[in-house]
Amino acid sequence: MSASLIPVNGGQRRSPRIALPICINVIGHDLEKRAFSEAATATNLNLHGAAIHLDRQLIVGSVITISNRCGIESPARVVSHVGVVKGEFIYGIEFVQGRQPNFLGVSFYASKHDLPMAPQPTSS
Numbered sequence: 001m002s003a004s005l006i007p008v009n010g011g012q013r014r015s016p017r018i019a020l021p022i023c024i025n026v027i028g029h030d031l032e033k034r035a036f037s038e039a040a041t042a043t044n045l046n047l048h049g050a051a052i053h054l055d056r057q058l059i060v061g062s063v064i065t066i067s068n069r070c071g072i073e074s075p076a077r078v079v080s081h082v083g084v085v086k087g088e089f090i091y092g093i094e095f096v097q098g099r100q101p102n103f104l105g106v107s108f109y110a111s112k113h114d115l116p117m118a119p120q121p122t123s124s
Contacts, residue, residue: 018045022104024052028064031057042066045104049094051082057089063096074103
């Protein structure tokens, strides 16, 4: 069974996504309501969340804890079940505390207006 996200802002994303796999740890309760702590992978990273790949089913709407490679933890809500690929369950998550600019070890710009300006050619 697959659920999809409801588009916000006319279907535009709140922040750009980066398709970089990052090792994380996930702590929570699975579909069987059993407590677990499991190594997982985060992909499609953005300021507000990610897609996570793990070996167990989760409850959409539940809150889990994501731990980054430095051991720093942040609560996240499971917002959708994206699918299953090669035996891994993929879920969309969003950070409960809002934007987490460097939590997954990647720096994000808040908007395209924050990007550095490219040097302009000089005329001779």
